[in-house]
Amino acid sequence: MSEKILLLGSGELGKELVIALQRLGQHVVACDNYPGAPAMQVAQEFEVFDMLDGAVLEAAVRKHDPKLIVPEVESIRTEKFYQFEEHGYTVVPSAKAANFTMNRKLIRDLAAQDLGLRTAKYRYATELDAFKAAVAEIGIPCVVKPLMSSSGKGQSVIKTEADIEKSWNYAMEGSRGDLKEVIIEEFVSFHTEITLLTVTQKNGPTLFCPPIGHRQERGDYQESWQPCAISAQDLKDAQDMAQKVTEALTGAGIWGVEFFIANDGVYFSELSPRPHDTGMATLAGSQNLSEFELHARTILGLQIPEIRLARAGVSAVILAKDSSSDTPRYSGLSEALDHPKNDLRIFGKPSTRPFRRMGVVVSYDDLDSDMDALRKRASDAAAKVRVNP
Secondary structure: OOOOOEEEEOOHHHHHHHHHOOOOOOEEEEEEEEEEEEHOOOOOEEEEEOOOOOOHHHHHHHOOOEEEEEEEEOOOOHHHHHHHHHHHEEEOOHHHHHHHHHHHHHHHHHHHHOOOEEEEEEEEEEHHHHHHHHHHHHHEEEEEEEEOOEEEEOOOOOOOHHHHHHHHHHHHHHHOOOOOOOOEEEEOOOOEEEEEEEEOOOOOOEOOOOOOEEEEEOOOOEEEEEOOOOOOOOOHHHHHHHHHHHHHHHOOOEEEEEEEEEEEEEEEEEEEEEHHHHHHHHHHEEEOHHHHHHHHHOOOOOOOOOEEEEEEEEEEEEEEEOOOOOOEEEOOHHHOOOOOOOEEEEOOOEEEEOOOEEEEEEEEEEOOOOOHHHHHHHHHHHHHHHHOO
């Protein structure tokens, strides 16, 4: 079995997915809007174009005639996916899933209104006056996000009235695509934030990976760890919600379903229909199959007999600092790898900007190890890697 796969988005997650697919004998065409993107460096072919241009996107599909179309980022003309499905192409996991999850409004309304999942209170706004009114209704503190963005861009927390206009402007600057609308969410006082990687199969039951805890700064993840300790009841509630929302969106693949765990229970937060950045903790071998291997096998229709927790794993990001460069270089790799249970990935991004994610350290240990100590080991190792202009 060898299929041609059109990968739309070629970042670090796409790079690991390409590697997993090639190990299964597949042919990948990696696409993005800039040359030299990480996944392009390992794919058999690549294309550089604006994926928000529907005509150019359609031309790429016609040119390559892929068996599978696999979205990996948000900024794509996703309404075209319905047309592609009508012409016999398979969109992963489905055109509906890609459209709904690329837009926070669609997925939040599906979860809260159609499926009745527990979420934070929320409102939407398309202009400043409506935004101010929504903030007054939800109350301060509250969380502000563009309806379409990635890696935390445009996300902020309003803590005082002085933050309101700054948060609005930041959300507009961080919006991806041509959608200029924000969601204002009640601030949930949670003690744990998790990603529940959920695997839906073409011919098999829905499977769940052990929960992954994560910590964010500036709306973007900084570290993640697996397993994350939560109660059996909270885990069951999260699994039930994840199954409901993935069944409603349809299709086979891995989903990164995010939840807040608060003292009063579980709140649905967001969902991505593809490998999740916090799931890079699985690169530490914490599971028998990484999230990328699970996604690759599932979208090809291969059976997943089980997902088994093998050991404790942690990821900690390597960030560019406060400058931009078109010639990034790295130092400190030897120091980061001075522990026998540390590893790292340099993503190969061709340029830097402040706080851009350029790599990740992954560390592992036995399941009964001290997770706080393991997290510190990974973050200390990541701090030793320097991204130099």
